[in-house]
Amino acid sequence: MSVRVRYAPSPTGLQHIGGVRTALFNYFFAKSQGGEFILRIEDTDRERYSDESLQDLYDTFKWLGIEWDEGPDKGGEYGPYVQSERFGLYTKYAEQLISEGKAYKCYCSSERLDALRAEQQKDKKSQQGYDRHCRDLTDEQRAEFEAQGVKPVIRFKIPLDGKTVFHDVLLGDVKRKNTDISPDPILIKSDGFPTYHLANIIDDHYMKITHIMRAQEWLPSGPLHILLYQAFEWEPPIYCHLPMVMGKDGQKLSKRHGSTSLKDFISGGYLPEAIINYISLIGWAYDDSREFFEKADLEKLFELEKLNKAPGVFDYKKLDWFNGQYIRKLTDDALKEKIIPYLADTGNLETPPTSAQDKMLDGMIPIIKERLKLLSDVVPMTAFLFSDISGYDVADLIPKKQDEAGTKKILEIGRPIIAQLNEQSDEELEEKFKALSEESGFKLGDLLSPLRVAVTGSRVSPPLFASIRLLGLEAALERIDAAIARF
Ligand code: GLU
Ligand code: ZN
Helix, strand or coil: CCCEEEECCCCCCCCEHHHHHHHHHHHHHHHHCCCEEEECECCCCCCCCCHHHHHHHHHHHHHHCCCCCEECCCECCCCCCEHHHCHHHHHHHHHHHHHCCCEEEECCCHHHHHHHHHHHHHCCCCCCCCCCCCCCCCHHHHHHHHHCCCCCEEEECCCCCCEEEEEECCCEEEEEEHHHCCCCCEEECCCCCECHHHHHHHHHHHCCCCEEEEEHHHHHHHHHHHHHHHHHCCCCCEEEEECCEECCCCCECCHHHCCCEHHHHHHHCCCHHHHHHHHHCCCECCCCCCCCCCHHHHHHHCCHHHECCCCEECCHHHHHHHHHHHHHHCCHHHHHHHHHHHHHHCCCCCCCCCHHHHHHHHHHHHHHCCCCCCHHHHHHHHHHHHCCCCCCCHHHHCCCCCCHHHHHHHHHHHHHHHHCHHHCCHHHHHHHHHHHHHHHCCCHHHHHHHHHHHHHCCCCCCCHHHHHHHHCHHHHHHHHHHHHHCC
16 A cells, blocks of 8 residues: 555644644555655635645745655646635535535524534533434425525434444554544535545545644544545544643643744744754654654654654644754854844844955854854844944943952953963963963853953853954953943
């Protein structure tokens, strides 16, 4: 059997961690099996549909470097791959079910259904949901509604007894009493549009999908889908509902935990390599130890058997760590290309950078590369090279356990060593500061910290001597003098 899997998003919002994880697992499973990965757009919910979401979908996967074998933009044997372009098919199958007595037209007005719901809410014990009012209408009753021009919906007949069972690769047998399935779900809405359930299973069948990997929130739809496959006498695909994605607090990942849209991660300065690596580890593990996986590795190594039943945790800090690791793996030139837009955005760089700026960038990369977690960190980390930093508080200059007088003294005795920077190596400068520390009784850290703040405006910066070399000694000495003058 040749594996065919699909990612079937509804363009009703931005691509988020959970959706991307679903897509990646499907993609890696297809690749590892020599199968096909298909993109299908499930746009039957016209009220929630937005062009922006659709564009975001394409942008996100382009950025990730994930390509489908078949899809709206690619074509393929089983297209069109957009549900709104396949409406004829769904109606035809719904009518087939009616003629076989497996579905029926329901003429209930929304007023009737609202009243029914209100009544059921009062009496929590009674059967909830649609009361199957139209399931056994006579031909005459139907003809009367039609004559009145009432637009019906088409509902599926859920069996009144028995149970539905299906197998899930991860969860084992999933059983549900048919009386626990919400009564007689709509297949075709009164405007003629199919619902998700009908369109989804018809398309999976027609597109010869072999495995359904999707978020666990779709598990409750499983029994209904199986009943539909049975009604059509089609072989259902193999199901695998993916482990939930949680925040660190054990709650379902949501905006409360932080941003979940890929769009925000992209603009925030994450690398696609880091995102792919880290997201692939949510609910999946190769073994107990290996953490680093590039896309090409996962294309070979991904296995369904290695999915975890337990929910996966999305830890923002861990992702940041991965991102830092992947930044270190970039060549200096690649990193330079990636940080230029962030600096250009602040107005600190021209596009393209001038040749002086280009030299500055080349000098900057080696000293920031080890320190960046996000590409966007480059902006605060290098602000001292581009802009006036004198806005810091005098208090920032003063190390803990020092006072103003001590700090002034530190700056005064440190300055002459800094002044020799152009003739000295970093090691030699360090030696000089160590000697000064012994001689003056100031701790080494206390000697360097005020100088760092004086030069960079911040207590955290790339290595001090390298920073001064980039900024230029003259400018650095001026900043030190300005700091001294503030006491
Ligand atoms: N359109 C559904 C979604 O947005 C697809 C669910 C499924 O994979 O069956 O998640
Ligand atoms: Zn009805």
